Amino acid sequence: xxxVGGSGAAPPDxxxxxxxxxRAFQTVLSMLVVVSIVFVLTRLSGNPIxxxxxxxATQRDQEILTRHLGLDKPLPVQYGIYVMxxxxxxxxxxxxxxxxxxxxxxxxxxxTVELGFVAMFLxxxxxxxxxxxxxxxxxxxxxxxxxxxxxLGQSMPTFWLGLMLILFFGVVLGVLPAGGRGGLLHLVLPxxxxxxxxxxxxxxxxxxxxxxxxxxxxxxxxxxxxxxEQVVLWKHGLRNALLPVVTFAVLLFVQFLGGAVVTETVxxxxxxxxxxxxxxxxxxxxxxxxxxxxxSALYLTGNLCVDLLYSYLNPRIRHVSS
Amino acid sequence: MSxxxxxxxxxxxxxxxxxxxxAVFAPYLAPHSPTEGDLIKKSIPPIWMEGGNPEHPLGTDxxxxxxxxxxxWGSRISLVVSLVAIGVAGTLGTLLGLVSGYRGGRTxxxxxxxxxIGLSLPTILIAVVMVAVSEPSFRNVVxxxxxxxxxxxxRQVRGETLAIKEHDFVAxxxxxxxxxxxxxxxxxxxxVVPTLLVISTLQVGYVILLEGTLSFLGVGVPPPNPxxxxxxxxxxxxxxTAWWMSLFPGLAMLLTVLAVNLMGDWLRDHLDPRLRQxxxxxxxxxxxxxxxxxxxxxxxxxASGEP
Numbered sequence: 001x002x003x004v005g006g007s008g009a010a011p012p013d014x015x016x017x018x019x020x021x022x023r024a025f026q027t028v029l030s031m032l033v034v035v036s037i038v039f040v041l042t043r044l045s046g047n048p049i050x051x052x053x054x055x056x057a058t059q060r061d062q063e064i065l066t067r068h069l070g071l072d073k074p075l076p077v078q079y080g081i082y083v084m085x086x087x088x089x090x091x092x093x094x095x096x097x098x099x100x101x102x103x104x105x106x107x108x109x110x111x112t113v114e115l116g117f118v119a120m121f122l123x124x125x126x127x128x129x130x131x132x133x134x135x136x137x138x139x140x141x142x143x144x145x146x147x148x149x150x151x152l153g154q155s156m157p158t159f160w161l162g163l164m165l166i167l168f169f170g171v172v173l174g175v176l177p178a179g180g181r182g183g184l185l186h187l188v189l190p191x192x193x194x195x196x197x198x199x200x201x202x203x204x205x206x207x208x209x210x211x212x213x214x215x216x217x218x219x220x221x222x223x224x225x226x227x228x229e230q231v232v233l234w235k236h237g238l239r240n241a242l243l244p245v246v247t248f249a250v251l252l253f254v255q256f257l258g259g260a261v262v263t264e265t266v267x268x269x270x271x272x273x274x275x276x277x278x279x280x281x282x283x284x285x286x287x288x289x290x291x292x293x294x295x296s297a298l299y300l301t302g303n304l305c306v307d308l309l310y311s312y313l314n315p316r317i318r319h320v321s322s
Numbered sequence: 323m324s325x326x327x328x329x330x331x332x333x334x335x336x337x338x339x340x341x342x343x344x345a346v347f348a349p350y351l352a353p354h355s356p357t358e359g360d361l362i363k364k365s366i367p368p369i370w371m372e373g374g375n376p377e378h379p380l381g382t383d384x385x386x387x388x389x390x391x392x393x394x395w396g397s398r399i400s401l402v403v404s405l406v407a408i409g410v411a412g413t414l415g416t417l418l419g420l421v422s423g424y425r426g427g428r429t430x431x432x433x434x435x436x437x438x439i440g441l442s443l444p445t446i447l448i449a450v451v452m453v454a455v456s457e458p459s460f461r462n463v464v465x466x467x468x469x470x471x472x473x474x475x476x477r478q479v480r481g482e483t484l485a486i487k488e489h490d491f492v493a494x495x496x497x498x499x500x501x502x503x504x505x506x507x508x509x510x511x512x513x514v515v516p517t518l519l520v521i522s523t524l525q526v527g528y529v530i531l532l533e534g535t536l537s538f539l540g541v542g543v544p545p546p547n548p549x550x551x552x553x554x555x556x557x558x559x560x561x562x563t564a565w566w567m568s569l570f571p572g573l574a575m576l577l578t579v580l581a582v583n584l585m586g587d588w589l590r591d592h593l594d595p596r597l598r599q600x601x602x603x604x605x606x607x608x609x610x611x612x613x614x615x616x617x618x619x620x621x622x623x624x625a626s627g628e629p
Contacts, residue, residue, distance in 0.1 A: 151584075155580035156576055157538075163568050266558075280454040288451060292447050
């Protein structure tokens, strides 16, 4: 798996420790690239002091602010200061509210995490049983339906799916709230929208993993022993098919965090993704930067954790060192 | 893959043909202007509903613009964005992949590390800030998408190059004193073309979804262009009263991406059996597969248009 970096599984002749160190190093590099992109973009977007000061500001005001923000220093120095500040979590103040950006982030983060969690839970809840069922009843009606479900999932524009769900359940039927954060009911549509594609993916993953396991000798043996079919399926089958599914589910959660911008916008979900878009509209760049950096950091470290988890769980990688 | 998959997917072919015809002949096919509307005729429902007007089969939007005409013109945007973005990313990625795979050693190490980093970035997030800060425009959307896309090509082409390099005809060319550039051009590149074709097709759907997402979020193709994502966003506030404004462009997008993905699957099975790998990933990755040695989720993320 090897992940996210797309670096593939650890080559067999490399010992596990240097693989892990390499992956960690790569994550740091990736984060540095994100920070650099954001830095360059903010410098491209024009002089920030015009955003901070109103039109009546004098030349002297501008100079003071320029010096205060360190904008009079050479660019490499500015970059160094910027990286240091980001590293210690200092993102400055919001241009609009004048409050520290970190406060805004902390306000919004729980909503994003909540939505991601529920979406992941929902994907597994839909994907695993359906996947098992289609593996057992291979070629059946439900198997075909599951295939259509999965193929559609790969081609569906998420934001459009969200709107159509709002149209159907919110407007036509009027049974579910169309947006905002509140009780459990408010979570249904956004979580399904965010999780639709992934539940299709989990379904297909479970199906093929189950098919592989069901063809193995120990399943045949379990059946020969006369075990009840349900025991064979759930205890012997699913348990062995679960490794890729679980790793994948965790990875999905991470990706939800990175991709929440779209779903949160559609459902007016007060999370980090929506904060970023709102701040783009109001040109509140410090908040935009911080939001993107925080989400990226979560995304990258999450991916790193999954890779580490996977290399620990996967015996083929784990035993290389011994 | 089941034998069923081996047949040419006629449905996908039909949809794609219709799309290309719509894009090329938009000025002749579209009954109305895509950008100018008649405010008197705003929010007319589709023809089969009460109050429908035969002049506007799919209804009009809140500015009185014909939805069908906008969808037809919109196909042009989707097609041009994906062709240009994939063209740029494909050229860059292929060049880097060829050099990386052929040269090996330190060049390879550096380039592949760069590729890994590129692949690990949260796509949508980066795209959103990039376009937002640099003013949404057609050119910026294409550039940003291309910038996020090239590593997929580089990685795949490098893998292919490594395999082709081992063949005797390459060794012979080296013995014959041919230059590296000549060998890459004459021996390696032609053998990479089928793979390239498959990856490109598989990326079209992704690019259309990404462009649609950016346009929907207001950081893509700027209005009043009839980009499908923009049309869907336009109708967002009128779901209860004028749902057709959002429904039809989304349907067009869904059908297009579906068709491209099915076609890509078919091409992959036909042209490049190596891209199909054994094991559970195959099924899962589906049309999104571009890097066999990568994680299942990478492909998934790619296809979902959500990083």
